[in-house]
Amino acid sequence: MKTQHKERNFNDPVCGMEVSRMSAIDELVYQGKTNYFCAGTCRQAFEKEPEKYLRHHRQHGIK
Numbered sequence: 001m002k003t004q005h006k007e008r009n010f011n012d013p014v015c016g017m018e019v020s021r022m023s024a025i026d027e028l029v030y031q032g033k034t035n036y037f038c039a040g041t042c043r044q045a046f047e048k049e050p051e052k053y054l055r056h057h058r059q060h061g062i063k
Helices: 040-048 050-058
Strands: 010-013 018-020 026-030 033-037
Touching: 018 033, 026 050, 033 040, 040 050
Parallel strands: none
Antiparallel strands: 010 018, 026 033
8 A cells, every 4th residue: 555645845935835845946045935937037035135035025924
C-alpha cells in the first residue's frame, strides 16, 4: 500500500500564490526563513524590498 505524503504549501510573499517546495520556481532564505516563489520576477521584487512584503504579510496575518 502506498503511503500518501501531504506536502506543505507556502504563500509566495510577493503575489500570495500558493506554492509547495516542489512547485516553487525559486526560493530565497531571508533572516533564516526560506521563502518560496512562483516566479523569478517575484523573487526579484522580494530581493529589492523584502521588508515591504513581510510587513504586508504580518499586518494581514499571512504566514
